[in-house]
Amino acid sequence: xxxxxxxxxxxxxxxxxxxxxxxxxxxxxxxxxxxxxxxxxxxxxxxxxxxxxxxxxxxxxxxxxxxxxxxxxxxxxxxxxxxxxxxxxxxxxxxxxxxx
Numbered sequence: 455x456x457x458x459x460x461x462x463x464x465x466x467x468x469x470x471x472x473x474x475x476x477x478x479x480x481x482x483x484x485x486x487x488x489x490x491x492x493x494x495x496x497x498x499x500x501x502x503x504x505x506x507x508x509x510x511x512x513x514x515x516x517x518x519x520x521x522x523x524x525x526x527x528x529x530x531x532x533x534x535x536x537x538x539x540x541x542x543x544x545x546x547x548x549x550x551x552x553x554x
Contacts, residue, residue: 464512471496471509475527490531497524 471493478490495501497509497520505511513520 460506461516464507464515467507468512468516468518472527476531497527499524 474486474489475493475497476490478486478488478493496503499521501509503509506515510520513523
């Protein structure tokens, strides 16, 4: 069983990862996107991470189903991207050409 300190640390790691993943999926900065990709790799079913702070281990230690959380976060990230695209103003043809 984990000590209270280990539990709090695992919870902090997971909360930070979730924040970085969701913020980064909607980020237009290189750093935000990089963090999101790193967290996505950490959460990936194909991740080779092992040890106490591997995604699966953190989730299971906190009583969280890692597959369900992975699915929900992916859904939230995709919804966020769709909402951002929908709210983007459509520019004129001249603006589109100028961007090229």
